[in-house]
Amino acid sequence: MSATTTLAPPPRLQSALVLRGLLLAGLAILALLPLLNRLPVDSVLHVSDFIVAVTGKWICYGVLALAIDLAWGYAGILSLGHGAFFALGGYAMGMHLMRLIGPRGVYGNPVLPDFMVFLGYAELPWTWWGFSSFPFALLMALLVPGLLAGVVGYLAFRSRITGVYLSIITQAMTYALMLAFFRNDMGFGGNNGFTDFKELLGMPLNSGGTRAMLFYAALAVLGLSLLLCRHITQSKLGRVLVAVRDAESRLRFLGYNTTHVKLSVFVLSAMLAGLAGALYVPLVGIINPGEFSPGNSIEAVIWVAVGGRGTLVGALLGAFSVNALKTWLTSFAPDLWLFVLGGLFVAVTLFLPRGLVGLMSRGPGR
Amino acid sequence: MSRLLRLLPLLLLLAGPLRAQEGFETAAAGLSGGFAAQVEAVDRLGALGDPRALPILRALSEGRLQKTPEGVLVIGGQDALTGAPAATASLETVRINNRVRGALRGAFGRLELASFSVAERISAAGGLFRARSPDNIAMLEDALGRESDAAARTAMEQALAASRLAAPEAAVKRQGILLLGGTGSPEARSLLLEARAANPDLAAEIDAAVSAIDGRLQLxxxxxxxxxxxxxxxxxxxxxxxxxxxxxxxxxxxxxxxxxxxxxxxxxxxxxxxxxxxxxxxxxxxxxxxxxxxxxxxxxxxxxxxxxxxxxxxxxxxxxxxxxxxxxxxxxxxxxxxxxxxxxxxxxxxxxxxxxxxxxxxxxxxxxxxxxxxxxxxxxxxxxxxxxxxxxxxxxxxxxxxxxxxxxxxxxxxxxxxxxxxxxxxxxxxxxxxxxxxxxxxxxxxxxxxxxxxxxxxxxxxxxxxxxxxxxxxxxxxxxxxxxxxxxxxxxxxxxxxxxxxxxxxxxxxxxxxxxx
CATH class of the missing domain: 1.10.3470 (ABC transporter involved in vitamin B12 uptake, BtuC)
Structure with a gap:
């Protein structure tokens, strides 16, 4: 039953070089964007605030795509719960940002966020303890998704739930979390979520300078995630991951503990997704339970599929190109977007199993 | 009044079918008299159990009943008894006092218990359940004897039990408690709990009845x-x-x-x-x-x-x-x-x-x-x-x-x-x-x-x-x-x-x- 797509031969050296060049050029252009935004408005090279904001979002999506690719493209774990890990990281950061609003809220309560005053909370619930500290919130953005992935992964991998069963289980997890976060009495803002953030690390969030800083922070995280994933996939562990994907039973008979391998990569991947969420929330200024919707997770999976799973460049390429297409299309034909997205699911799985990267490297086709 | 009510079955026996017609009209005539005559007339109409009395008594309680100087009762321009068009000149609204109102309440309950509509009988029983006065015991017993609809019977039994619970005699109360304990209604349960404080000597019986109800409710x-x-x-x-x-x-x-x-x-x-x-x-x-x-x-x-x-x-x-x-x-x-x-x-x-x-x-x-x-x-x-x-x-x-x-x-x-x-x-x-x-x-x-x-x-x-x-x-x-x-x-x-x-x-x-x- 497991997905035994035969491992494609490595792209030829030449195309690998082309891809690497593309990647570096892309990162360089991204790095330039906030600077170009500072140019006078009438300049030819001026980049609008909108473009910077949107690309900042895509960078976070890029980190998420890397996380999914690590689990799915390399280890063959098709998780439909990465949107939930992303949202959990986002909520952790959102809670920090809510605590920083302090007495500037509508009700002016120095401790309680507005929605808690509104719901009649007497004091801060224990789940919110410690979130006034930035390092703690960041740690939680990594630990909570990691822990959840650890528990779910342990239960699933231990009883050898693989393939679509794992996908369904993770989707059910995402769905359950969405239902839970929509509840007001969970103490996480109900269906309104968190918004109206004021500052982060002492910098006002509405200033252009802070936005640029956040943009660069996200870009730095993207770069570091890329290096980390590259290090992992090129190490011996990376070879084992691919082996788990292609022939798990054989690997198990060879004496590898595949449960541990899968669990560690799943947890790491979830933490990376949480980090992406934590970067995303200050950039977009809002987080609500809609982020947990199962559709989001599966959409993120399709970015990776479009770009080309099993290659890190492909994940980034997919995240940026699909989201660029989405932003462009929804601006003038929003009704069409879901047809196109659905069509992408069909086209990629039927005709482009190796994604855009596979198309470029022109390896021997299926 | 309560003594009169206890006599009710007897009165009904006496009032045979032939005499009922005559009795209804003479009883109704009393409504145009003084307050004392009105009370007597209301009680008699209630005791007769003739459903025709209901609209007349309702009109009386709502101040819509009028009378001519000759004492003919008129509702909305029609003769209250025959339904024929009546004189509209020199009409006077029939006044009532609190004693008459009290008598009316009792008569309503009794007449509605005799109503042709099952829904009305059930609602009347519900009203008597809430009123829980020992005065209604005889009336309910009588109505139960004539009732054939299952739902109405249940409602009347509950009302009877509640009325018995309010009776002064402990033996009658026990009967009421047993009856209430046989039902599965949350209202009966709260009624029993209320009565428990007032009747410490019956606590054991009441507790047993409450737990019986609880069991049924749980089921x-x-x-x-x-x-x-x-x-x-x-x-x-x-x-x-x-x-x-x-x-x-x-x-x-x-x-x-x-x-x-x-x-x-x-x-x-x-x-x-x-x-x-x-x-x-x-x-x-x-x-x-x-x-x-x-x-x-x-x-x-x-x-x-x-x-x-x-x-x-x-x-x-x-x-x-x-x-x-x-x-x-x-x-x-x-x-x-x-x-x-x-x-x-x-x-x-x-x-x-x-x-x-x-x-x-x-x-x-x-x-x-x-x-x-x-x-x-x-x-x-x-x-x-x-x-x-x-x-x-x-x-x-x-x-x-x-x-x-x-x-x-x-x-x-x-x-x-x-x-x-x-x-x-x-x-x-x-x-x-x-x-x-x-x-x-x-x-x-x-x-x-x-x-x-x-x-x-x-x-x-x-x-x-x-x-x-x-x-x-x-x-x-x-x-x-x-x-x-x-x-x-x-x-x-x-x-x-x-x-x-x-x-x-x-x-x-x-x-x-x-x-x-």
Missing amino acids: RRAAETAFQGLSLGSVLLLAALGLAVTFGVMGIINMAHGEMVMLGAYTTVVVQGLLRGTPLAPWALPLSVPAAFLVAAAVGVALERTLIRHLYGRPLETLLMTFGVGMILQQAVRLIFGAQNQEVTSPAWMQGIVTLPGGVEVTQNRLWIILFALLVLAVTVAAIRFTRFGLEMRAVVQNRRIASTMGIRTGRVDAMTFAFGSGIAGMAGVALSQIDNVSPNLGTGYIIDSFMVVVFGGVGSLAGTMIGAFTLGLVNKMLEPWAGAVLAKIAVLVGIMLFIQRRPKGLFALKGRAAEQ
Whole structure:
């Protein structure tokens, strides 16, 4: 039953070089964007605030795509719960940002966020303890998704739930979390979520300078995630991951503990997704339970599929190109977007199993 | 007054049928007299139990009763007794005082207990239950002797018990307590608890009666929960049955399954729209069932032949691809019908509430859906067990190549099986249109639950699907009262995950398919 797509031969050296060049050029252009935004408005090279904001979002999506690719493209774990890990990281950061609003809220309560005053909370619930500290919130953005992935992964991998069963289980997890976060009495803002953030690390969030800083922070995280994933996939562990994907039973008979391998990569991947969420929330200024919707997770999976799973460049390429297409299309034909997205699911799985990267490297086709 | 009331049965005996007519008119005449005469007249009218007195006494209490100087009673320009047009000049409103009002209350209760309408008798008994005065005991005993309607009897017995509880004599009180303890109503329970403080000497009896009521209430609540659980289970069964065929039997993971259900619900909307105004309109819902089956099956065949066929053996890709197809179907329906909820009417025979023995109330449509789900299950089982198509299907599932060498066209069987599973999903949509909002994302809410049912019950086993659906429905509804709907759902999901730890292949694992690949 497991997905035994035969491992494609490595792209030829030449195309690998082309891809690497593309990647570096892309990162360089991204790095330039906030600077170009500072140019006078009438300049030819001026980049609008909108473009910077949107690309900042895509960078976070890029980190998420890397996380999914690590689990799915390399280890063959098709998780439909990465949107939930992303949202959990986002909520952790959102809670920090809510605590920083302090007495500037509508009700002016120095401790309680507005929605808690509104719901009649007497004091801060224990789940919110410690979130006034930035390092703690960041740690939680990594630990909570990691822990959840650890528990779910342990239960699933231990009883050898693989393939679509794992996908369904993770989707059910995402769905359950969405239902839970929509509840007001969970103490996480109900269906309104968190918004109206004021500052982060002492910098006002509405200033252009802070936005640029956040943009660069996200870009730095993207770069570091890329290096980390590259290090992992090129190490011996990376070879084992691919082996788990292609022939798990054989690997198990060879004496590898595949449960541990899968669990560690799943947890790491979830933490990376949480980090992406934590970067995303200050950039977009809002987080609500809609982020947990199962559709989001599966959409993120399709970015990776479009770009080309099993290659890190492909994940980034997919995240940026699909989201660029989405932003462009929804601006003038929003009704069409879901047809196109659905069509992408069909086209990629039927005709482009190796994604855009596979198309470029022109390896021997299926 | 109370003495007079106790004499009531005697008075009634004396007032024979012949004398009743005469008595009614002479008694009514007293209403135009002084306050003392009015009280006597009201009491007599009440004692006579003639329903004709009711409108006159109501008019009196509401200040609408008038009289001519000659003492003829008039209501709204008509003679109160004969209904003939009456003189309108020099009319005077009949005044009453508090004593008369008190007498009127008693008479009302008695007259309404004798009313021709069952509903009015029940409501009168309810009023006497709340009044709980020992004065009403004789009246209620008498009314009970004449009552034949079961519901009215129950209400009167309760009222009688409550009245007895308020009597001064301990023996009568005991009777009341015993009677109340025999009912299963929360009102009787609170009445007993109230009486407990006032009657410390009867505490033991009252406690016994309260615990008897509690037991009955608990039983009824359990029965109601069980019904709700069965109802949810039948919905889950309907949604999951099609999946049990496509995923369970064929191993195709179809994320667009929810959209097949949605298409079935929209077919119902369309069929109802087409038949509106025609003589067939009341049959729209039954006719929607085959229509929905055909629509969903046609979409299923198209999907299988053009797309899914190419991805056999690659479940993860199938999952993603069918999710995309679901997205397209949803958006297409949204563009054609709009995003708002569609209106579906229920036929008359599906509306209303049925009271099962023991006072358990269930809605008709839920009952029908349970029956429908079981029927669909039976048809599915029969189709797989006893038809040529079912035989070929099982053969292909067991060994595709051997089946092929035996002359079975496996590709055709694949398409047929997928169409069959999709068609069942379409029929589920007809049922769900009766209890859920018909909107383009109707199916998304069911897809995860359906997969849970199939995985829990055991992939490839229809019996497992049925038991899985009803188990999940019952557990969900049992958890709900103390955990809330959402937490109950989460608890069930976590429970399934833990269950799969013990039995990775579900409740009913198929033998021989356990080995991977």
